[in-house]
Amino acid sequence: MFIKNTWYVACALTELNALGSQPLGRTICNERMVFFKGPDGQVAAVEDFCPHRGAPLSLGKVCEGKLVCGYHGLEMGCDGKTVHMPGQRVRGFPAIKSFPVVERYGFVWVWPGDAAKADVAQMPSFAFFDNPEWAYGGGLYHVKADYRLMIDNLMDLTHETYVHANSIGQPEIDETPSQTSVEGDQVVLQRHMQGIQAPPFWQMAMSANGLDPQAKVDRWQICRFSPPSHIMIDVGVALAGKGGFDAAPEHKAYSVVVDFITPETETSHWYHWGMARQFKPADAALTDKIREGQGKIFNEDMEMLQLQQANITQWPDRKLLMLNIDAGGVQSRRIIDRLLAQENPTGITA
Amino acid sequence: MSTSDLTQAPLADDGSFEVQLQKSGQTLQVSKDQSILKVLQDAGHDVPFSCSEGVCGTCLTRVVAGKPDHWDMYLTPEEQEKGDCIMVCCSRSQTARLVLDF
DSSP states (O other), X not given: OXXXXXXEEEEEHHHHHXXXXXXXXXXXXXXXXXXEEOTTSOEEEEESOOTTTOOOGGGSXXXXXXXXXXXXXXXXOTTSOEEEOTTOOOTTOOOOOEEOEEEETTEEEEOOSXXXXXXXXXXXXXXXXXXXXXXXXXXXXEESSOHHHHHHHXXXXXXXXXXXXXXXXXXXXXXXXXXXXXXXXXXEEEEEEEEEEOOHHHHHHHHHTTOOTTSEEEEEEEEEEETTTEEEEEEEEEETTSOGGGSOGGGEEEEEEEEEEEEEETTEEEEEEEEEESSSTTOHHHHHHHXXXXXXXXXXXXXXXXXXXXXXXXXXXXXXXXXXXXXHHHHHHHHHHHHHHHHOTTSXXX | OOHHHHTTSBOOTTXXXXXXXXXXXXXXXXXXXXXXXXXHHHTTOOOOOXXXXXXXXXXXXXXXXXXXXXXXXXXXXXXXXXXXXEETTXXXXXXXXXXXXX
């Protein structure tokens, strides 16, 4: 069961644009959807199910803003109503479901739940998108694991020492306790390390920002979960003793790890990851370099999570441990469970 | 009572009506819970049909006399008003008798 009356990132606009006249089929919260650009160029989402014979509309083509079924040429409109079909009168064709969509921050956001409740005012806002003082680069992974395993992963960064030993991991992470706090629907987990050597990824970022990569630094990780499943992580290093997270920009290399985690099924999700940074925002080559590095690092998480899911699927009754390092994930799941109960007041729980 | 009278007469209280087939002269009774299509099929007639819910237009049949009660989504409102065609899968009769070109 998923929180459905909310906005999820469905895809990057660039991903949809790259398909040209092909639509994009994507399952979100167990809803099979197809995304395409309507007559006015705006993105629309309807059920990936032709009302004629149940063929996936995502196998069709987009022609003049209509989604043409690849089986018998039924032409579907943005509102789920059939517009035309060769040799047929379509007035009585039953409509299929259409999903509210918003294009923002370079992404297509979709509301998989009750369309009547869709509310653009509930869209999260981010200062670093569409802002010339910031640069953003990111990518997409399809991860065959429960989306909550990704939340657990990102709300407990002690794994970096082991999973990402060659890039961002370092023993000081394990040795420095973290603090978890809950503020309304947000969970904040933070760890501040002092007077340490920067790990390879941050040495690269320091060099890029004109800092001596061998200098001792103060390093921070501030993970912020907000429902349904967005996690923004302030990460960075500042020259030791300059104030850490609050240090002046010239003393630090700092960025926000952006994680939009969109459930696909109970055991798979779409992971839109990225990094927004304030240093050298105009340096496109640096954006590419960071994206490449981050992509490699997050691929290590993906491997771990998929095999973790396989284990859990094989042993569904085995109880897992919740240790002190897991508090961020535990609190985040608690918020998800509360919102699920609110959305399904009849007492039905998965 | 003559045929022309029945195609002008109102429906029976129980919602049943009769369908007369122009070509064979056969008369069939359609009760409230039967469709014209079902009655025709039960009588052994081969009727073209597909959706059975008034969407596809396959069972379009010409009406010779009587007034159809349209339930389909295939005919336009103007065509329905004209009353010379019926989708026998779902539509019914407003008169005690319908004469079909069948």
